[in-house]
Amino acid sequence: MATFFYARVSTLEQTLDHQADQARLAGFEIDEVIADHGVSGIQHRLLDRPQGKRLFDKLRQGDHLVVRWVDRLGRNYEDVTDVIRHFIRSGVTIHTVINKMTFDGVTNDPVQQAVRDALIGFLAATAQAQAEATKFAQRAGIDAAKGDRRKYPGRKPSFDRQATINVRNLLGKGMGTSLVAKETGLSRQAVLRIRNDPDGVERALQRWGL
Template sequence: MRRIYYGRVSTLDGQTAASQYADAAAQGIDRDDVFIDEGVSGYHVAPADRQQWQHVERDLRKGGVLVVRWLDRISRRYDELHSTMQRLMSKGVRVVCTLNGMEFDGAETDPTKKAVRDAILAFMAAQGEADYRNRREMQARGIEVAKAEGRYKGRKQAVDYAEVRAWKAEQGATVRATAEHFGVGVATVARALAEQ
């Protein structure tokens, strides 16, 4: 049975997928069966709109095992996580979370066990979205307080945005090539271009 690992990293600045690659290796999953979307929000970008997730869905269309660190790697939105998991369950996929060993088996036929599985899934999906919203709200409050006290200066830019724009225009380079040239993530280059 095919075992696939899916990971997601929200930002390219400061976060890496290294821990998720290590998690996959610890589960005995070959690198060829690891799909990680980098620089992708689990709240703002639906799974179906992610490049690596599309490979996962294609490869699991006839069942198999999907291994994730935690369900929030799939989505941090209740409705999206719930519908994505139900789609996987309907194909007989078993989803395994390495963080706590929880399993959601799409091949389950016992109605009571299916009901328990779906109830736990619904709770985890709701908790994931609530955690995300709470964290964002607390961050915004902290920034407001720091601004009022004159302590908040904003995030320091990793590179000079004008320099990034000039080099990209001069070279006719792609966003990814520009990011590699400056040693930053594509999100940083996108912010530099948006500031024009």
């Protein structure tokens, strides 16, 4: 009998060591840590992940599987429930670090089995809902960032078109940027922008209608 800790670690989540330490602090004695790195839980089933597949090969009757939460075991409701029930039928006990949930096939009482399966279904549905909400929020953030560039024209320039003409005329006469700034009442940074980034300045003027 062995206790395995499975983690799915991405660059946006906790490190593997942190997750394993949390499991140990929760009282689990881990014999082996198995982890998938940089694998999307939304896109890949557990069986399709390189290390996730190892769980199906290594877990035997009487073993214990510890995960931070049930969402580590699948990408949606169907995946999570199928995986948990598969392991339970194989005689594996599943534990979660969060809330210390335990799922096993010890009971033969149909009522208790129904309660257990209902709880598994509820948690799996919650995990999928959370994953979809996260994905939606990320997509909305990306769309908002793109949309903002179209809807919000950026920081309003401190100069208008006539000011840019005056700056370019003075620069064309060989006047230095500091003197041009003083002559036009603009900052030296604005004068440098007009001189060095004519295309960007033109786009800003057009966006603001200046």
